[in-house]
Amino acid sequence: MAPTGESPEQLTLLRETVRRSRTKAPADITDTLPIARVAVDVSLPHLDRAFDYLVPEDLAATAQPGARVKVRFAGKDLDGFILERLAETEHAGKLARIRKVVSPEQVLTPEVADLCRAVADRYAGVLADVTRLAVPPRLAKVEAEALRCNQPTRPVESTSRDEWSPYPHAEGFLDAVRRTEAPRAIWTAIPGADWALAFAQAAAVCASTGRGALLLAPDARDLERLAKACTTVLGPDGFVTLSADLGPTPRYRAFISALRGCTRVVIGTRAAAFAPVTDLGLVALWDDGDDSYAEPRAPYPHAREVLLLRAHRQKCAALLGGFARSAETAALLESGWANELIADRAVTRAAAPAVHIAGESDRDLARDPGARAARLPHQAFEVAREGLKTGPVLVQVPRAGYLPSLVCQTCRTPSRCTTCGGSLRRTGSSGPASCTVCGRPAADHRCPECGDTRMRAAVVGARRTAEELGRAFPGVVVRTSGGDSMLDEIPGDPALVVTTPGAEPVAENGYAAALLLDTWLLLARPDLRAPEEAVRRWFNAAAMVRSAREGGKVIMVGEPSAMPLQAVVRWSPEGYATRELEERRTARLAPAAKLAELVGSADAVADLITRVRDLVDPTAGLEVLGPVDVDEETVRAVVRTPRAYTLARVLKEALAARGTKKLPGPLRVQVDPATFG
Incomplete structure (x- = not known):
């Protein structure tokens, strides 16, 4: 009730006067x-x-x-x-x-902001999504800390380069880094090379000039190896580790340390690709084909591409290394963007183990007629038994549980679509197999190798393999590594080490032998990159085995005529990558072509395809594969154009037009996906 003598209008005016008197005038x-x-x-x-x-x-x-x-x-x-x-x-x-x-x-430096914009444009994404990847969440208590900067007062005058001595052109690359130039190189490491120590030595050369270095490893285990090497070369205060696995506080503390210039060298996993390194002089990445480098969040950038963009825009040196070589790095060499760091053939062969395929010779077949069909032929047992006399033996078994895929019932050759080359699958108990890419049925499919029309699923079990080997070699220690139970290092004592691909622990003085089983299963993954990925896994495992002169042997169980297996036998990662690139060019696949995967509701995907068709020049060679049903509510389609065409820009315009009209339907766009099939 209003006080006596004051009307409601007067009360309203009085309240407004009080409110204005309490409100601070804007600055x-x-x-x-x-x-x-x-x-x-x-x-x-x-x-x-x-x-x-x-x-x-x-x-x-x-x-x-x-x-x-x-x-x-x-x-x-x-x-x-x-x-x-x-x-x-x-x-x-x-x-x-x-x-x-x-x-x-x-926290968002001009160089990193420019990089984020370039990455967003490269992947048809949004800047805000990239900055979330680049800048970790804020922790005020870390910003308030007075971080102790441990930079040396004077740059290191010289550093050892012994890990680079087998490569004739490495000295020139490191000298160019020392002169603060911007050389770019693809490094193919010899078997047994200590890649982490080589990276640390390259970073030390860069740091000696007063510039920063950024080194990336694919996972936590490799990052730990890199940290040990950097501790040896640079000292414990000469670098900082930046990884999402560190936890919020240590990660943000490492980020702030790099931002404030408290260290010249930053190492990390893909999360460190955007690290704010002061005066960046070198970016380096090990094993670029590892799928850990592919970001699972929009806009799904690959760490390799982020570093290449960064090297180009900041005019710094770039180094991509590995025991194997990807089609993308082969394309960089072919284009002249990068130079090759590779050892002489004689040096490589001297460091490599002896690699054989079970049943590849008539002599092997005479001794064991079932060598090519058996999962663990007699020759593999002999090599394992001989190797156990001097050290551990590695047994690599492909991980079970891949997405459904089909192989030939007789020869186990991966079943592919005759139209586009995609993997075949079954979506039900009845009906013909269909392609995972273009969706076409394959009712009349016939294996191109043996002519059989029957197909089977590709499944295997690593645990059962360990049990079988334990019974076959009584009294021998059997260790397993994979999944949630990963071994980082093992002693050099005789033991059988059964691992899944990528989970191989480092053995003291190297493995005496290695058995690479079920090679056909890695090749049968429902991914057009499966052969390249399989070769990378095999080279990484074989590189951990002692050289042939020290008795090191590798036995691969698979089809002797398969080109991926022959590449390992000849130890020719560069030759296989060149061949793979040529096949990608013929099939119009990345990196020879530009492609994008569209996943979402049927209406949303169809609408986006229509908009893309309207925006693309009719002479650009746009091709649409699919859509293919993923589940009851989701479909997938693939659009591709020649490499030189700006497909990402067109996709961005089409997505913006949909956003302006607020059209419904979930939709995910992924440019040059890491997996495709």
């Missing part, structure tokens, strides 16, 4: 660079651009490029990063003010 806008261009955290393609905001006087000192801010956007307070400060704006309307500077720490 004036600063006269110095009053406009802040902000990347707002919005993951909508049609809003993927920077927005201008006014900078209040009381925030002018802290609202610097790279700082986190809060801004008003679409009626909500959203996070963002200041990209730059400007004197004027091109926006004709009224500008809102920056509401708050969350932290004065300039």
